[in-house]
Amino acid sequence: MANDRMIEIRWHGRGGQGAKTAALLFAEAVLSTGKYVQAFPEYGPERMGAPVQSFNRISEQPITLHCAITEPSFVVVLDPTLMDSVPVVEGLRKDGKVIVNTQFSAKEIAAKLKVSSDKVFVVNASKIAMDTIGLNIPNTPMLGALVKVIGDLDIEGVLKDTRHKLEQKFRHKPQVIDGNLESIKRAYNEVQSEQAVAAKNA
């Protein structure tokens, strides 16, 4: 089935947190690394704070699938409170990974989501965003965390492309560009699994 051929990603956020923007930015950044991409949001009732989803597909080959993603290889959770109300790991593939913006450990999140801890990666993207951008907008740092967890994407290429995109979007607010890029780098370096923690402590 198609699942074996490509990476499929599901973003969970709340209306206004930038789940859609993150998926679009991520797609453009991945295109710059030479892969085929799709990014699409799930459009439901649109209001601030409501649970929303967006999606990405990445492949070495042209992507012709245009159906929903129900068995993601990666799930990104922008808002940890969603774990109380939305089944964020639903359909996650056997070898799938979930990346959560949280201050808790991978072990604690794994227990909460009732999945094995080797599936879980955590990063405090909200804190990173506060430190680097000055606002709690965790979508850009989560891009960095996702690039790290996927593994075979070139972070330098992603940073370069994102800088280019942000320079176009924020040409009147250049101060936010460096902060956003710093947030991606920090999340890339700080995202961790339980295994990484165990290895460090050993």
Add this chain to the structure above:
Amino acid sequence: MVQTTTKNGIIVAKTGNEIMAEAMRQIAPDVVAAYPITPATEIVQIFSQFVADGLVPTEFVAVESEHSAMSACIGSSAAGARTMTGTSSQGLALMHEMLYIAAGLRLPIVVALVNRALSSPINIHGDHSDTMGSRDAGWIQIYSENSQEAYDNLIQAIRIAEKAKIPAMVTTDGFIISHCMEVVEKIPDEDVKKFIGEYKPERPLLDYKKPFSVGAIDLQDYYFEHRYQLIDAMEKAKPIVLEVAEDFKKEFNREYGFYEKYKMDDADIAIVVIGSAAGTAKVAVDDIRKKGVKAGLIKLRVFRPFPHKELAQELSNLKAVAVLDRCDSNSGAPAPLYLEVTSALYTHCKSECPKVINYVYGLGGRDIDLHHIAYVYDMLGKIKTGTQIKKVVNYVNLR
């Protein structure tokens, strides 16, 4: 690695709406008159920004309804201006009266159209009810599987419409394509300009040295003859569609026709489908073929003019065919594409026709995935080996 098909191709990641707006900027029509409607709003919104930023010299007319949008387009096109607009769903429905007038006056207006369900109940998502409701309005209809096709089709539609002197609509599936960012190969501005050429209307209303009437009353004496000219023009649009596709392939190395055949060479069962579901169905065909099933797919691109002879020829040697319709005709009879396909087969089949079954799917944006399509091929396999079709019209993913 993402590759271009020509050396000047430009690879970008764009949504269906973004790339249709981009195509419109490159086409640079003289006039765009439009009214916003989800999910087509972005097309004219982005385009109007291009106008505001001075990136395109188009006269942009913001009107108060789609009826007015099409009316303004008719006036502008009759005056001799290359004219475009964008709309969807209820917007197209509100234009309905004017669609026939545009066609009857033989005005080559081109519409970037995003397919969306019709009310009620209110639904903003993709299905083909809107354009299928306009299928006999005398407009050329070209459907797109993805953003690349939407872009290429819109550029080709300008030439097709202007040569055939019939208006044309180019569609994408609402949200599924209109809001999906994908990899698209753009053509440089100057190459688009060269491909579409300069518009030289035969009888512009603004040519005051040769005055004539437009929209005059035409009763029992000549109405029939004038309508026959439109009927004849639609027939004659067929070779024009193919000519333009041929030229497009020569210039930009991407192939188009009335339809796309996918793994049809040795197929004995096939699905006929329109739009984005064809992309998903291609993956389903690949999967099923691994099990030794000779499955094929025909994705119809041009619904008007309808290539009835050609399509019948493609299908006549098959054992079983499923026609997938993303709308229903609410008629107590099967859905529109099924009716066209079976009529084509009945008219042109020399010996035994394949068995044909109808599946209505995806109304209001309901998902159709690989499992659903695999199920349809499974049914075709059974029909091929003798299972009787008990119900002609069936429904995919209906609860």
